[in-house]
Amino acid sequence: MKRRDVIGAAVGLASVAWMRSAAANADELAAAIKRFADGAPVTEGRVEFDVAPLVENGNTVPVTVRVQSAMSESDHVKAIAIFNESNPQRDVANFFLGPRAGRATVSTRIRLATSQRLVAVAKMSDGSCWSHSVDVLVTLAACVES
Numbered sequence: 001m002k003r004r005d006v007i008g009a010a011v012g013l014a015s016v017a018w019m020r021s022a023a024a025n026a027d028e029l030a031a032a033i034k035r036f037a038d039g040a041p042v043t044e045g046r047v048e049f050d051v052a053p054l055v056e057n058g059n060t061v062p063v064t065v066r067v068q069s070a071m072s073e074s075d076h077v078k079a080i081a082i083f084n085e086s087n088p089q090r091d092v093a094n095f096f097l098g099p100r101a102g103r104a105t106v107s108t109r110i111r112l113a114t115s116q117r118l119v120a121v122a123k124m125s126d127g128s129c130w131s132h133s134v135d136v137l138v139t140l141a142a143c144v145e146s
Contacts, residue, residue: 058142
């Protein structure tokens with residue numbers, strides 16, 4: 001076996017492993033969102049996910065989620081969750097609200113292991129679920145596991 005053959009085989013195996021992990025990450029993300037939504041369909045809209053598209057340091061990434069809601073007794077946001085595609089744990093944050101919250105807006109800072117897709121999901125008092133997703137590029141990764 002030549003050195004060139006060994007390198008080619010290694011690159012091939014690495015690309016297959018990377019492609020499998022990307023598909024597995026997407027499946028795990030979808031499963032986490034489905035668990036949060038209690039199996040209800042999740043519709044795109046009503047949610048605004050404010051996060052920088054390019055993050056210099058993944059150790060502290062500020063995010064804000066706003067949901068269009070009257071926040072009345074009959075129409076309010078019950079919960080907001082933030083999910084990620086590539087961190088060791090898919091659910092990043094969960095916030096529980098009620099009509100007395102006044103506004104359906106939450107802010108926090110999160111850690112990102114690498115460049116990935118983030119999804120914010122809002123569960124409404126009528127049982128519907130709404131979402132918004134963003135892609136974030138991270139130049140200095142956090143959450144690195146050995």
